[in-house]
Amino acid sequence: MTKDEQQLEDEQLSLKLFVVLTRALEAVKKEVIKDIKSYNVNLTEFAVLEFLYNKGEQPIQVIGKKVLLASSSITYVVDKLEEKGLLERSACPKDRRVIHGRLTEAGKQFMDEVFPQHEEAMAEIFGNLSKEEKEQSITLLRKIGLYADSM
Numbered sequence: 001m002t003k004d005e006q007q008l009e010d011e012q013l014s015l016k017l018f019v020v021l022t023r024a025l026e027a028v029k030k031e032v033i034k035d036i037k038s039y040n041v042n043l044t045e046f047a048v049l050e051f052l053y054n055k056g057e058q059p060i061q062v063i064g065k066k067v068l069l070a071s072s073s074i075t076y077v078v079d080k081l082e083e084k085g086l087l088e089r090s091a092c093p094k095d096r097r098v099i100h101g102r103l104t105e106a107g108k109q110f111m112d113e114v115f116p117q118h119e120e121a122m123a124e125i126f127g128n129l130s131k132e133e134k135e136q137s138i139t140l141l142r143k144i145g146l147y148a149d150s151m
Contacts, residue, residue, distance in 0.1 A: 028125055031121075031125050032121075032122075032125065035117075035118060035121040035122075036118070039110075039114045039117075039118075041084075044067065044069065044073075044077050045077055045080060045081055046118075047067040048063055048067055048074075048077055048078070048081060048087070048101070049081065049086060049087070049103065049107060049110070049111055050111070050115070050118075051063055051066050051067055052087065052101060052102060052103050052107070053103060053107075053108070053111040053115060056102070057090075057100050057101070057102035058100060058101060058102075059092065059098050059099065059100055059101075060074060060075070060078060060089070060099050060100065060101050061074075061098075063078075063101055078101055081107070085104055085106045085107070086103065086104060086106055086107035086110055087101055087102065087103060087104060087107055088101070088102060088103075088104050089101055090102065
């Protein structure tokens with residue numbers, strides 16, 4: 001096989017990987033959204049609640065960055081969660097310009113109830129993979145993501 005043929009084969013394999021990865025992501029995302037909608041919140045709201053549930057009180061800007069939301073969008077999501085009584089804002093005692101978000105008691109109770117169900121749903125979605133395959137997938141996907149980020 002010539003160098004040009006090897007390069008062409010590698011390019012075609014990369015395109016196939018992209019298509020397979022995209023289709024897999026869409027299929028998984030569809031099932032995740034179905035699971036999360038059963039808790040009467042949307043995917044973004046759940047991502048914020050899950051982040052605060054696992055990390056505790058955080059600056060609103062940090063929440064937005066961690067769940068990949070623009071600052072205008074995180075404000076909207078926080079407003080909605082506040083209206084539902086699941087989250088509250090508080091000024092940072094050290095810097096009044098920084099606003100923190102934290103789960104209310106109702107928010108904590110909500111996550112105490114639904115998070116174990118969500119974990120079970122995730123285990124079911126990835127149930128066709130062994131522990132080793134899940135670990136390999138995490139390693140490979142992280143490698144792909146870090147490389148793409150560095151470009």
